[in-house]
């Protein structure tokens with residue numbers, strides 16, 4: 248049988264990034280063993296704070312261009328608190344990749360798993376299963392320090408810009424509606440909520456206007472609006488009522504942490520950053536230097552990020568059953584593992600370190 252080859256740029260990075268990336272690749276291999284039909288050709292790229300400390304560069308020569316050639320980038324975590332640029336900023340080549348590849352759609356799934364921490368007492372919290380879709384290239388991060396875009400900044404006044412463009416917003420909303428359609432086909436609600444502050448800011452009224460313009464092309468998707476302050480309240484009061492929440496960069500930065508906090512810890516927070524031609528997949532957590540090298544990290548965020556990558560690759564290849572099935576096999580294994588109490592990460596007070604969790608997910612995939 249012909250196997251589809253996917254070229255993956257693998258950046259393990261720093262701290263626990265190395266262990267959780269290895270875990271994710273091992274799990275993908277187990278899923279491939281179940282479904283077949285594809286192979287990952289992995290190109291190991293070197294980047295991060297550790298490399299910067301040795302060489303003064305945040306990425307090995309030529310490796311950024313190599314990332315540009317890949318079908319997808321799989322990243323562990325980057326950064327170490329003690330290693331900084333001369334101006335005090337952190338080592339962050341991944342932010343440069345996000346900018347260079349215009350990875351505008353930041354996908355942050357928030358899902359409650361059985362026997363995992365649940366912060367809300369209401370039993371309906373078991374049904375939390377939503378996506379925070381964070382625009383990731385403009386919004387209030389447009390003039391953020393790392394972008395060094397000119398704004399007023401002197402000792403009497405500092406201004407930052409909140410930038411919304413038609414070009415990016417149209418693509419963002421289309422992405423949101425397609426995501427909702429896909430989720431609907433898997434039994435979810437199929438609803439997109441536009442989270443904004445359209446009652447106060449012209450930029451946000453513009454954002455909502457474009458949302459309204461695009462939604463007509465997706466008649467099967469239900470739509471709603473929420474002001475960001477009301478959305479923060481609703482994420483505590485009734486998060487189970489939401490499906491896909493789309494918003495500008497800064498709102499997404501804040502609400503994805505809030506929503507993630509409802510269903511567990513950093514070790515469960517997966518993330519996809521998708522652009523027109525490139526995509527990067529990484530756990531939302533950092534390099535966690537406090538637990539690195541101790542086999543304590545929960546690898547599930549990285550493993551679930553790899554599942555998002557397989558799903559993306561399936562679409563990129565124009566629809567591919569093996570890749571789609573492999574993504575589903577991983578998600579189902581994690582779901583079943585929690586249901587049967589076979590996944591007990593140390594992060595949640597359990598007895599299973601990085602390797603034990605990884606082995607168990609692989610066993611669940613193999614049907615053991």
Ligand code: ATP
Pocket residue numbers: 263325326512513514515531532533534535536537538543544545546548594
């Ligand atoms: P960054 O700024 O790079 O996101 P950070 O310092 O904000 O990093 P993390 O590195 O994500 O944060 O770590 C925050 C806390 O969460 C730490 O106590 C860390 O040990 C814990 N943590 C992060 N990831 C995991 C994981 N996968 N498993 C267990 N604990 C984790």
